[in-house]
Amino acid sequence: MRTDRYSIVSLLRETVRGHTGWKPAWRDAAPAARYDVIIVGGGGHGLATAFYLASRYGIRNVAVVEKGWIGGGNVGRNTTIVRSNYLLPGNVPFYEQSMKLWEGLEQDINYNAMVSQRGVLNLFHSDAQRNAYVRRGNAMRLHGVDAELLDAGTVRRKLPFLNFDDARFPILGGLLQPRGGTVRHDAVAWGYARAADRLGVDIIQNCEVTGFLTEGGRVTGVETTRGPIGAGKVGLACAGNSSRVASMAGLRLPIESHVLQAFVSEGLKPFIDCVVTFGAGHFYISQSDKGGLVFGGDIDGYNSYAQRGNMPVIEDVCEGGMALMPRIGRVRLLRHWGGLMDMSMDGSPIIDRTPRDGLYLNAGWCYGGFKATPASGLCFAHLLARDEPHAVATAYRLDRFARGAVIDEKGMGAQPNLH
Amino acid sequence: MRITCPCCGERGLDEFSYRGDATLSRPAGDPPLPGAGAEAWAEYVYLRDNPSGPHRELWYHGAGCRSWLVVTRNTRTHEILDTERAVNVVRATRKDAEA
Incomplete structure (x- = not known):
């Protein structure tokens, strides 16, 4: 019998069996021809987005495409700190939402992420x-x-x-x-991946996006190293590679x-x-x-x-x-x-539609992306599902730079000019 | 990563300050009018190509000859491909424009 749910019962059962019944935490999915939503980037934010799309918004025909392997990027490279000690009105509710999701995370995803609220x-x-x-x-x-x-x-x-x-x-x-406090970062990636997979999300590793499929200006899928994949909507959660991937759709981003x-x-x-x-x-x-x-x-x-x-x-x-x-x-x-x-450029993130129909952007996390993982996933899922920003992420618009509505929490972005 | 300054030779990174993309140019107009061409200004101030590979960028040799340099550097490997004084780059550009 497959040991599906992690609990004291499954642990005891596997202890008796000599731990022979554990199965891989998620399937090694091959790409299907089409999905309702494709998330580009299988880091913490991409996996969280897929999980919340499936669990809270009922959209389960979802794929996460990742050029490397799950847990190999920033989600396994950060210093594991979570906090919501922000100052500006655009930021505080968002990061507090994230903190609340951290507090219930292990129950939500049935995975021990070692959430430690040590202060x-x-x-x-x-x-x-x-x-x-x-x-x-x-x-x-x-x-x-x-x-x-x-x-x-x-x-x-x-x-x-x-x-x-x-x-x-x-x-x-x-x-x-x-x-x-701190949260075990690898467990966040593995836990979200496993929980999303159990809800039917395909996690496709070693699958690099090389371009976008378009139809009359609308993005209708992605070209990948494992063939083209069609999609109703495409969401980018590519962190440091955001500019590179967005440039394939002809976009320049306010990101270095x-x-x-x-x-x-x-x-x-x-x-x-x-x-x-x-x-x-x-x-x-x-x-x-x-x-x-x-x-x-x-x-x-x-x-x-x-x-x-x-x-x-x-x-x-x-x-x-x-x-x-x-x-x-x-x-x-x-x-x-x-x-x-x-x-x-202002040190705050972007969760918004892009000028290209069918293409959505989650980027600009600077050096504070890990603590935001759950709320980023939730808000991006909300945007993808409803086509409107989540109540706590209304300030994170792509056009805020041109409008002069920057959120300068620290008064610096890529280039602080403080020297 | 060490930068070979055209004036001072090969020097450690801590002698230099970074100023970012050297290919950006201020919106036209002399003097440029604030408000005129707001889109062009937003693009100049905020948008970047942010390439993965060769990148032309400005460095200031503050703890050396105090020259501004245009450095071509591969952002994937940190290999320095070329270094020239920014003033020479500007002069060459002006000469091209006049010719």
């Missing part, structure tokens, strides 16, 4: 920064998001090993979002692809029990359940499709780490890697 703590180092964080915390609370302002003493009790009395960047306190590096140290005994970010530079760190320190910083800052970065940013990230917690100075680096960031 996200943003430290501040000056009076001005404290004021900015008070404002952000208040904006969050007005939107029903949890936020707590911690003074230096409270932070010191929580994380006594931080460099509190640094001459240049003393730690004066922090803004804590207790519901933020950049490289962001991330790092994991050797395994250590648990000592960091939340996500901590350094306010005086760009450095964020958490400790995985295996004990490795997972950390990162800025993008390298030049266009790149290479999925690897360079030394100056590695040095910069490590300097940030040493300024924040000097005790990690002798820890050895285990792995480091780079991923492609679809940097939009």
Whole structure:
């Protein structure tokens, strides 16, 4: 008998059987001739879109086409942080929707994604920064998001090993979002893929889109390395490759692809029990359940499709780490890697129709795509199913740049011009 | 990744700042009128080719000769294909336009 649903019962049954009954989590589907919806890109966002299309909008004749393999892109390359500590009205409801979906994710997809709401703590180092964080915390609370302002003493009790009395960047306190935390990123990809597959979605790996089928200007399918596939609607969720794929449909996007590096140290005994970010530079760190320190910083800052970065940013990230917690100075680096960031010009995403009929776009996630995965999937599914934006994603329009309605949460996109 | 500056020779990346796509040109008009041709302005400010492969881009050698450079670099491999001083590129373009 096939062990379909993961539960304590199936686990016990398989334990008795010597784990011989587990089946692949999803079928290795071959492309059919036609689908109602094709999602280009089998990353977290594409798989989530397919799952919500099938589970919430009843559209099950869906294919996800992926040029590589599931879990091989950014969904397995990020630093696993989830949070909804945003400031601007266009962003807060969207990321809070995402946080709520994270909280119910494991029940929704019947998969252990190790959602750990261990808290996200943003430290501040000056009076001005404290004021900015008070404002952000208040904006969050007005939107029903949890936020707590911690003074230096409270932070010191929580994380006594931080460099509190640094001459240049003393730690004066922090803004804590207790519901933020980390999620096992690979499990998110596998869980969404498995759940979508069980609802009838075809997940087609090693199938690269090489062009679009069109009929009288309308996109009616995709050309792929495994043959043409027809579709009622085509949704792009290609992250760093968005510009490349969109150019096949004759579109230029307000996006530059950049490289962001991330790092994991050797395994250590648990000592960091939340996500901590350094306010005086760009450095964020958490400790995985295996004990490795997972950390990162800025993008390298030049266009790149290479999925690897360079030394100056590695040095910069490590300097940030040493300024924040000097005790990690002798820890050895285990792995480091780079991923492609679809940097939009205002730092906020796009979930919208395109000027081409039948073609829909989900892109521009910059270096914050992972935390948005569930809401991005839900909102893109809503757009594909209903042809109108989801209530929490109305601001993420493609034409907002031309209209001057940019959402500049951090005041920077691909090119911050801060040097 | 190291960039060979035409003035200073091969130098480390941390001496340079990046300024993005070198093929963009400001909308015509001298001086360009804000509001005139809003679409052209939006395109210039926000839209990019963002190619995967050779990319002509501007770098500033701030910790060296302080020249602006036009670097041709493969964005898939980070291989630097060509480096020239931006001022020479501009002069060549003007000469072409006059000829």
